[in-house]
Amino acid sequence: GAGVSQTPSNKVTEKGKYVELRCDPISGHTALYWYRQSLGQGPEFLIYFQGTGAADDSGLPNDRFFAVRPEGSVSTLKIQRTERGDSAVYLCASSEQNYNSPLHFGNGTRLTVT
C-alpha cells in the first residue's frame, strides 16, 4: 500500500519568506509526527498529533513554527519568516496509536533557506 508521502521533496526559499511543507500519512494511522534532521545528526522531535489535535508540540523551536492537521489525516508544517538556521530535512512519520508501534517515515522535504 501507499506509504507516507511528503511534498515538496525539495524547497529553496529566501530568508524571511513563508513556507509550507505537506505530509500525507498512511491511511488509518491516527498518530502523525514531524521531525527535523540536520546533517550528521539524528532526527529531532518537533510535534506529534493524535487525530486532529497536537498532543505534544514541545519540540517546536519557536513561534515561527506551526503545524496543523485539520481533518486528522494530511498535516502541514508552516514556517514563518524563515531563517538560514531552519535549513534541514523535515521528516514526517505516522503510526498506529500504540506507542510500541513503529514509525513509518516519508522521504522528507529538504528545506534550504538562502
Add this chain to the structure above:
Amino acid sequence: GDSVTQMEGPVTLSEEAFLTINCTYTATGYPSLFWYVQYPGEGLQLLLKATKADDKGSNKGFEATYRKETTSFHLEKGSVQVSDSAVYFCVANTNAGKSTFGDGTTLTVKP
C-alpha cells in the same frame, strides 16, 4: 530529558565481518527501544524493536537485546554484507509522541 548515545562512526568493515554498534539510553520511565536503518537514497525504516527487558529484537540477521541493567540496546550481526551499508539509528520511546534518536552510525561494508 531522554537521550540516546550510539557509537560514533563511520564504521568500515569487510564482507562477512562481525558487526556491533553500541547504543545506550537514559530515560525517565520504561522505554520501548528500536533500531531504524536508512539505506542510501531511501527513507528511514524500522529494522527491529524490543519493548521490555531481556527482549531480543531480530530481523535480516541483525539482533539487539534490551538490557535494562546496563540501559543498552547494542546492534549485532554475525556476517555483514555489502547491502547492509547504511546509516543505523538507535531510538528510545517512553511515550507515544516523543521518540528520541541517536545521531546515527554510518556503516560501509566493502567486498
